[in-house]
Amino acid sequence: MTEYAVINPATGETIATYPTITDDALETAIETADAAYRAWRDVPVAERAALIRRVAELHRERRDDLAAIIVREMGKPLAAAYGEVDFAADITEFYADNAEKITSDQPLEILGEGTAVIRRSPIGVLLGIMPWNFPYYQVARFAAPNLVIGNTIILKHASQCPESAAAIESMYRDAGFPEGAYTNIYATNEQAATVIADIRVQGVSITGSERAGAAVAEVAGRNLKKVALELGGSDPFILLSTDDLDGAVNAAVEARMDNNGQSCNAPKRFIVVDGLYDAFLEKFTAAMTAAKMGDPFAEDTVLGPLSSVAAAERLQEQVDKAVAQGARLVAGGTRDGAYYAPTVLTDVTPDMDVYSEELFGPAGVVYKAADEDEAVAIANDTTFGLGSYVYTTDEAQAARVADKIDAGMVYVNVVLADSPELPFGGVKRSGTSREMGLLAADEFVNKKLIRVAG
Numbered sequence: 124m125t126e127y128a129v130i131n132p133a134t135g136e137t138i139a140t141y142p143t144i145t146d147d148a149l150e151t152a153i154e155t156a157d158a159a160y161r162a163w164r165d166v167p168v169a170e171r172a173a174l175i176r177r178v179a180e181l182h183r184e185r186r187d188d189l190a191a192i193i194v195r196e197m198g199k200p201l202a203a204a205y206g207e208v209d210f211a212a213d214i215t216e217f218y219a220d221n222a223e224k225i226t227s228d229q230p231l232e233i234l235g236e237g238t239a240v241i242r243r244s245p246i247g248v249l250l251g252i253m254p255w256n257f258p259y260y261q262v263a264r265f266a267a268p269n270l271v272i273g274n275t276i277i278l279k280h281a282s283q284c285p286e287s288a289a290a291i292e293s294m295y296r297d298a299g300f301p302e303g304a305y306t307n308i309y310a311t312n313e314q315a316a317t318v319i320a321d322i323r324v325q326g327v328s329i330t331g332s333e334r335a336g337a338a339v340a341e342v343a344g345r346n347l348k349k350v351a352l353e354l355g356g357s358d359p360f361i362l363l364s365t366d367d368l369d370g371a372v373n374a375a376v377e378a379r380m381d382n383n384g385q386s387c388n389a390p391k392r393f394i395v396v397d398g399l400y401d402a403f404l405e406k407f408t409a410a411m412t413a414a415k416m417g418d419p420f421a422e423d424t425v426l427g428p429l430s431s432v433a434a435a436e437r438l439q440e441q442v443d444k445a446v447a448q449g450a451r452l453v454a455g456g457t458r459d460g461a462y463y464a465p466t467v468l469t470d471v472t473p474d475m476d477v478y479s480e481e482l483f484g485p486a487g488v489v490y491k492a493a494d495e496d497e498a499v500a501i502a503n504d505t506t507f508g509l510g511s512y513v514y515t516t517d518e519a520q521a522a523r524v525a526d527k528i529d530a531g532m533v534y535v536n537v538v539l540a541d542s543p544e545l546p547f548g549g550v551k552r553s554g555t556s557r558e559m560g561l562l563a564a565d566e567f568v569n570k571k572l573i574r575v576a577g
Contacts, residue, residue, distance in 0.1 A: 127285035127309045132198040132428040132461040133419055141285040143309045149317065152306050156248045156275045157323040159303030164245045164273035171271055172222035175215055177298035178267070182212035182259070185294070191420075192286045193258050198428040198461065200419045203382060210541075211259035214559065217543035218267040225271055225564040228573075236577025244569040245273030246349075247325035250318050252339060254331050255281035255430055256385045262291055264547070265328050266305060268564040276305045277324070279315050283430065312338075320346045326567045329353070330387075333552055351556035351566050353387070355481045356509030356549060359502035360390035360538075361524065362399055363495055363515040371514050372403060375487075376410040378512070378538035380465070383427050384485035385434075388510035388532065388547070391482050393489045394498045400491045404469065407489065408454050411465040414485075428461035429484050435463045438484040442466055445477035455486065479505060495524065503529045509549035512538055531557075 127141035144152070163171070182189065190204035199207070218225070229241040249269055253261045258280065266276050280288035288307045295305035310318070319327050319342045326349035329339045336354045343350035360378070365371045378390050395403045419427030429435040439458045445468055446452050455466030466486035471478050477488065492498035502511060510532040515521050525533040531549035534540055541547065546560035556566050 126311060127282050129196050129286050130283065130431065131195050132431050135432070135460065138195060139286065141289075141309050143311055144314065146314070146317075149308060149310060149314055152277060152303075152308055153248065153318060153321055153323055155303035156277050156306055157303075159301050160245070160247050160273075160275040163270075163275055163301060163304050166273070168222050168226050168271070171273065172219045174298050174300055175222070175267055175271055176219035178294050179212045179216035179219065181294040181298060182208055182215065185290070189259065189287070189290055192290055193284075194419050194427075196258065196284050196287055197255050197430040198383060198419050200383070200424045200427045201422065204419075207257055207260050210543075211263040214260065214263040214543045215267045218271045218564070221561065222271045225268065225561065226273075233574075237575045239572065239574045242571045242573055243272065243564070244571050245269075246567055246569050247274060248323055249274050249276055249567055250315070250324055250327040251276060251278045252315060252327065252329040252331065252335070253278065253280045253284075255283050256382055256387075258284045258287040259291065261330050264558040264563060265330075266295075269567055270300075270304065272564060272568055274325075274567055275303060277318060278305065278307050279310045279318075280307065285309060315339075316342045319343055319348060325349065326351070328556070328558075328566070336554070349567060351558075352554040353548060353556065353558060354509075354552060354554045355483075355507060356387045356389075356553050357392055357479075357481045357505050357507045358388055358390045358510040358512065358530070359505075359528075360393045360512040361492075361498050361502055361514065362393070362395045362403060363498060363513070363520060363524070364396070364517060365399070365514055366516055368399065368402060369406065372406040372410055374514075374538045375407060376414070379411070379487050380414055380426055380485055381539060383429055384463075385430060385483050387553075388541075390510075390512050390538070391487055392502070392505075393487055394492050394501050395489065396492055396494065396498060400489075404453070404467075404489050407487075408467045411467055411485070411487070412454050414465055416462060416464070426462075426465065426485055429463055430461070432461045434483065435461045438463055438482065438486060441477055441480060441482060442468070442486060445471065445475055448475040448477075450475060450477060450488075453489075473504070481507065495520065499524060499527045503527075506552045507549070508551035509553035510534065 129138040292307035328351040330353040453467040455464040511530040548557035
């Protein structure tokens with residue numbers, strides 16, 4: 124049975140299908156990855172970094188082809204697709220640049236005579252389970268640091284991203300990585316569980332939904348494997364004061380529309396103090412509905428289709444239920460195939476399902492807060508804790524609110540500011556780990572103590 128397919132969400136056309144891996148081929152992939160690890164871990168760090176750098180170069184050399192692939196696979200507007208390819212290249216290059224720092228010994232001050240260091244060593248074969256919304260970026264931030272460290276990678280991509288998955292594997296192969304250092308598998312969920320359980324596999328990283336994360340963590344826990352979870356988010360955008368309301372609104376809309384509204388750390392709940400609420404809502408609604416929706420290959424398209432008809436149907440169901448439960452539909456709420464109109468909801472209360480859900484698409488909920496304390500209370504009243512955004516002209520308030528927010532990331536007066544050197548991750552049901560930055564290199568590493576007597 125074929126589970127992997129490229130289905131253009133803009134047209135509904137099935138472009139290509141890919142058969143899932145056989146059980147025998149899967150066993151060979153694990154065996155080859157384990158054998159590769161035995162040699163790869165002893166390759167000098169500078170040589171590992173040089174190969175990683177070549178992968179970054181290949182992202183740039185193949186930029187046009189790579190961008191077109193993900194437009195076809197998941198409907199990302201072409202400009203955003205180019206941006207993702209460039210970001211994946213930058214992330215990969217960051218780990219090449221910092222390879223020595225990542226792997227160098229950390230001396231310890233000790234009470235007795237002699238020396239002690241923490242030596243960061245690889246642990247073995249890792250499984251990555253990646254999502255469809257950022258096909259290159261998500262892989263780069265997992266694979267690059269771990270390959271620099273000396274681990275080897277088996278990568279199970281989302282079933283709707285088989286073409287980009289193959290393109291990534293080709294770049295690692297063409298860069299000169301040994302066979303088994305990076306292996307793409309078109310595996311079923313059951314086969315992924317088999318990989319996690321295999322004694323030769325030492326850890327698993329998943330970026331995806333809460334449901335998928337819980338399923339993977341259950342298998343990993345049962346088999347005593349390290350697991351890194353990057354899950355969903357319902358990030359707050361808190362507007363407390365501003366001397367440029369239009370600028371704040373534009374930032375809110377740009378962030379909400381990023382990746383057709385399908386970004387885990389995009390703001391989805393807009394919490395505005397009473398004195399700015401009415402003006403913000405009016406301008407926010409106007410800007411949301413003005414976004415040009417259309418062919419993702421067109422240069423002026425801001426909003427393409429959602430990743431699939433099923434994704435658009437799920438968002439439609441959430442919005443319809445919210446309205447049925449008493450929320451006010453200010454704009455949008457309509458679907459045409461996989462396209463979903465920019466949508467704004469207000470008057471959402473804690474007893475409604477949408478209050479605690481993640482809206483994965485171009486839809487946002489606007490809340491009114493009496494003051495800073497109520498804004499923070501609304502922001503924290505969620506099971507998620509990925510990112511957050513605070514807009515204020517008061518520096519002391521910014522620091523105070525940043526401390527109070529229960530999230531893994533707080534951005535003050537800026538959106539879309541992710542960067543290779545900045546760690547990415549959340550708390551609560553948004554995840555357990557950090558990717559990007561130097562912290563990413565500490566997830567799957569043996570922090571080995573070496574104590575030498577005087």
